[in-house]
Amino acid sequence: xxxxxxxxxxxxxxxxxxxxxxxxxxxxxxxxxxxxxxxxxxxxxxxxxxxxxxxxxxxxxxxxxxxxxxxxxxxxxxxxxxxxxxxxxxxxxxxxxxxxxxxxxxxxxxxxxxxxxxxxxxxxxxxxxxxxxxxxxxxxxxxxxxxxxxxxxxxxxxxxxxxxxxxxxxxxxxxxxxxxxxxxxxxxxxxxxx
Numbered sequence: 396x397x398x399x400x401x402x403x404x405x406x407x408x409x410x411x412x413x414x415x416x417x418x419x420x421x422x423x424x425x426x427x428x429x430x431x432x433x434x435x436x437x438x439x440x441x442x443x444x445x446x447x448x449x450x451x452x453x454x455x456x457x458x459x460x461x462x463x464x465x466x467x468x469x470x471x472x473x474x475x476x477x478x479x480x481x482x483x484x485x486x487x488x489x490x491x492x493x494x495x496x497x498x499x500x501x502x503x504x505x506x507x508x509x510x511x512x513x514x515x516x517x518x519x520x521x522x523x524x525x526x527x528x529x530x531x532x533x534x535x536x537x538x539x540x541x542x543x544x545x546x547x548x549x550x551x552x553x554x555x556x557x558x559x560x561x562x563x564x565x566x567x568x569x570x571x572x573x574x575x576x577x578x579x580x581x582x583x584x585x586x587x588x589x
Contacts, residue, residue, distance in 0.1 A: 409461035548579030
């Protein structure tokens, strides 16, 4: 009987990073199931669809779908609900550059190479953050981050998979008024990839 820890994995797939400072980077996405928030604009069914996989199975699937790729993105759902030192060490031993996309409510384990935090509340737990990405709707004020990051992005809220022109125009105006921010579009949705 296998007693190794398992993780609820929604999907593992190979694509390119569609947003942020690493846009265009090929990587394997490990999408975890489950979240500690229930945002109305979430674009993932991460609650009902998942399979239990151990670290060896996760790495084997990463290699199968993205054989030549040495970069993984842990996303979700909320990956910090499940990510632990065991899985992170297994990914690092397999040679992967590990990035994570988190809502920031929980700390990120040491050893993650690149941290993207998209806060939905005022609380931001991770101490080291490479990118802060705020989802913004028309009329929202400029965010006031309580943590430092290398890059700051305003991402217009989409209507499902469709861009919302009012939200985009508002983000453009905010970025023009506050040039320390960048416009963060979800380019993967525009070009029709996951």
